[in-house]
Structures are given as structure tokens and as C-alpha cells.
Amino acid sequence: MVSRKELFARCRDLIAQRDEETADFDTNCILQDLLGDRNPMFAPQLPVPDDKAQEILSLAQRRSEGYPLQYLLGQWEFWGCNFKIGEGVLIPRPDTETLVEQVLDICRREKMTTPKIADLCSGSGCIAAALKKELPNADICAVELSDKALPYLRQNMELNGCDVNIIHGDVLDSSIAEQLIELDILVSNPPYLTAQDMRELQTEVQHEPATALFGGEDGLDFYRAMTKLWKSSIKSGGFIAYEFGMGQHDAVKAILEENGFTDVELRRDGGGIIRTAAAVKALSR
Known part of the structure; x- marks a missing residue:
């Protein structure tokens, strides 16, 4: 298993190949959503199960190819409310x-x-x-x-x-x-x-x-x-x-x-x- 810190770095590197400016934000959003933790990097050494890590890396790969972050997450905030969205x-x-x-x-x-x-x-x-x-x-x-x-x-x-x-x-x-x-x-x-x-x-x-x-x-x-x-x-x-x-x-x-x-x-x-x-x-x- 990889740690959260290691997984963050790998995801960030993937996304940064496309957009360095949003790489930190996008990676954090993906980890927040899939780990169910609002502050995933407060515990950087926590291990991430292999299946979950693979799922997260898969989303990071799609993001690096230009797929919208909002669609990857399936929801987005507007006016302080959450809205389900997709293609x-x-x-x-x-x-x-x-x-x-x-x-x-x-x-x-x-x-x-x-x-x-x-x-x-x-x-x-x-x-x-x-x-x-x-x-x-x-x-x-x-x-x-x-x-x-x-x-x-x-x-x-x-x-x-x-x-x-x-x-x-x-x-x-x-x-x-x-x-x-x-x-x-x-x-x-x-x-x-x-x-x-x-x-x-x-x-x-x-x-x-x-x-x-x-x-x-x-x-x-x-x-x-x-x-x-x-x-x-x-x-x-x-x-x-x-x-x-x-x-x-x-x-x-x-x-x-x-x-x-x-x-x-x-x-x-x-x-x-x-x-x-x-x-x-x-x-x-």
C-alpha cells in the first residue's frame, strides 16, 4: 500500500503534465472525494488500500487528459450547495x-x-x-x-x-x-x-x-x-x-x-x- 503523501505526489505529477497551476487543487479534490476526508493530507502517512489507490490514480489520469474535474467527482458546489452533475x-x-x-x-x-x-x-x-x-x-x-x-x-x-x-x-x-x-x-x-x-x-x-x-x-x-x-x-x-x-x-x-x-x-x-x-x-x- 502507498501512503497518502506518496499517492498525492503521484497524482499531482500526472495532472501537472497538463496543468501545473491547478494540479494541487485538483489532486486534493480527488483525494477528498474518494477518501471521504475533508483534509486528507493532515495524516500524510496513512496507508491507502491498493484498490482505492488505483481508483484515485485512474481519476487523476483522466483529469490529466482534460476530462473535467467536476464530472470526475460527480458533483460541484454553487452558492454553498452541492449539485450532482455529469455529462x-x-x-x-x-x-x-x-x-x-x-x-x-x-x-x-x-x-x-x-x-x-x-x-x-x-x-x-x-x-x-x-x-x-x-x-x-x-x-x-x-x-x-x-x-x-x-x-x-x-x-x-x-x-x-x-x-x-x-x-x-x-x-x-x-x-x-x-x-x-x-x-x-x-x-x-x-x-x-x-x-x-x-x-x-x-x-x-x-x-x-x-x-x-x-x-x-x-x-x-x-x-x-x-x-x-x-x-x-x-x-x-x-x-x-x-x-x-x-x-x-x-x-x-x-x-x-x-x-x-x-x-x-x-x-x-x-x-x-x-x-x-x-x-x-x-x-x-
Whole structure:
């Protein structure tokens, strides 16, 4: 049997061949998960059974080949909650917490304690679950089309104790939009990568579902179609909030304004990139 210290070194060496910067973090995450120990290196001389060591080395090898760490572990944290994930569902990212924060700020400012919210292109359900955790009395619906993502969405709502209505359907289907009316807030992190982005994807991202990534030639297809279709579902004075890619903020702002939304507020993520926008549906006269 090898010691934890020896196993860590072997795994780190494997992963460092691909990415020196993340090798320590990735190795520690794998050991934490498979050894069931939050601080595996506090006892570096503890022996690791051969079968367990082989399993850990196998994951390190796959990571060194560019397979996403999050898929290897089968779960990832978002907003302090754990989400089950795997191939077929988009990996939750810290950037998306900016969108959650913006929606929560709207609710605090407008004194909404029981808002009616629709989360479109819900994927793993990380946005819907985070909002439900912070707004327990909110009426939240999550809409997702993918047959592969849907089981994760349902599992994550149960895992995190979130009573969220799940609709299996296409966000671009008018019959779905007609089911959800008088919304206080519509929130979405839709596919927004351009055709050029898709051609230049990192190896890790290539494992994620293209349907959750590709937003058309300029990355804006979903923003155009969803805003036009769903604006009637939002009540006058209600809000729409989107996440988007780097450099897309002016185009998304223009799409919102063209569809009768005003007071567009742009927000930067933790890396300083303008990442989200929220706007108000003009009051009916």
C-alpha cells in the first residue's frame, strides 16, 4: 500500500503534465472525494488500500487528459450547495452567482418576499435552487428541455430541499411561455457561445453539452428569441435578468431595450467582466 503523501505526489505529477497551476487543487479534490476526508493530507502517512489507490490514480489520469474535474467527482458546489452533475448538464460556475446576486438585490430593493420567478434553460437547477434557498416563499419554476439534464435538475431540487416546479419543455415554445404568466422575474443563463467560440473550446469544455453552450453565429440567438417570446409573460414593472459572455453586454442591452425593457443595469462578475444584465418591463399606460 502507498501512503497518502506518496499517492498525492503521484497524482499531482500526472495532472501537472497538463496543468501545473491547478494540479494541487485538483489532486486534493480527488483525494477528498474518494477518501471521504475533508483534509486528507493532515495524516500524510496513512496507508491507502491498493484498490482505492488505483481508483484515485485512474481519476487523476483522466483529469490529466482534460476530462473535467467536476464530472470526475460527480458533483460541484454553487452558492454553498452541492449539485450532482455529469455529462449532459452544464457545470455550475462562480460567474453565475453574479446573476443570483443581482436577482436577490432586485427582490430586496423591491421588497419582494413572494416573487413569481421562472428560470429558463435551468440545466442543473443551480440558479433556481440558490434563489429558493434565499427566497423560501418564492414561487419558482425551472424550465429545461434536455432529457440528459432533467434527471440532474430533479435530483438537485430534492438534494437541496427545494420545492421548485419543474417543466420539461423548450423555452422557445410559445405554449410553455403561455403557461407561465404574471412573472415578477424571469432569469436565465442561456447558451451564448459564438460559432468561433465553439471552434476554439478548451478540451474540458468540449465534454459539456453543446446545446447548453452554442448560441448561434454571434451567440445571441436565445436572447433575441426568448426576450421577444417571454416579454408577455412578465408583468408590467417586472424584471428580466440574463447572464451572457464577455463583450456581449451592449448587444444584450440593445435587445432588451428593443423589446420594451428599461433601466438596464449591467453587473460585473468577480473577475471584473460585465457578466449580467437586469431590466424592467415598462409599465402599461
